[in-house]
Amino acid sequence: MTRINKYLAECGVCSRREADKLIEQKRVTVNGEKAVSGMQVCDLDCVEVNGKKVKAVSEKVVLAYYKPVGITCTEKDRHAEKTIVEAINYPARLTYAGRLDKESEGLILMTNDGELIQCMMKGANRHEKEYLVKVDKEITKEFLMEMSKGVYLKELDETTRPCKIQQIGKFTFKIVLTQGLNRQIRRMCACFGYGVKSLTRIRVMNIELAGLKYGAYRELSTEELSKLYQLCGMGKYRK
Secondary structure, X not given: OEEHHHHHHHOOOOOHHHHHHHHHOOOEEEOOEEOOOOOEXXXXXXXXXXXXXXXXXXXXXXXXXXXXXXXXXXXOOOOOOOEHHHHHOOOOOOEEOOOOOOOOEEEEEEEOOHHHHHHHHOHHHOOOEEEEEEXXXXXXXXXXXXHHHOOEEOOOOEEOOOOEEEEOOOOEEEEEEOOOOOOHHHHHHHOOXXXXXXXXXEEEOOXXXXXXXXXXXXXXXXXXHHHHHHHOOOOOOOO
């Protein structure tokens, strides 16, 4: 027997946290009855999400996807021009591990391994994500120094963690974050009077965007997967 949120994660539906939200919203049923948080299920039970039966994952899939600007990171949204699921159009059901806002582009990992998503999205694990950012006015040493120390974001009532930052050009810098607050980089820049003109995620942990075409995806190599699972503390990668 397995807790319902873990079961949904293992089936590749979403992370455990997102599963809890689905259960709260009464969108999950078990044998025709509304699921409740903490209930136990097994493979003999009929588990459905939004009326669609959930099936166990037969083989793990992890993709690196270059999300274009304009694509919304959501599985279903009638207000979105195009969702990430529609854009990829992959034959198996996949979920994103970490969002990018609609105006941003770059690397997103897509997978049907809910436990991998759970590990990657847990803020306490401090997994690195690297971004290339272009701003609307010339970068100063003071700006870089203050950004690297951590910035208090009034809208979120939270101070960002200290981070690595490196100037690349007059208006461009690279930044490595170990957390994923909502529109974090844009909010950080705004605190110092800078507007973001373009934002591209170029690395997630050991996986890099380099070589991937805009709007395309690729399957990760066995070597990449082994290192990724190791960094997540999940032991040896197995299909």
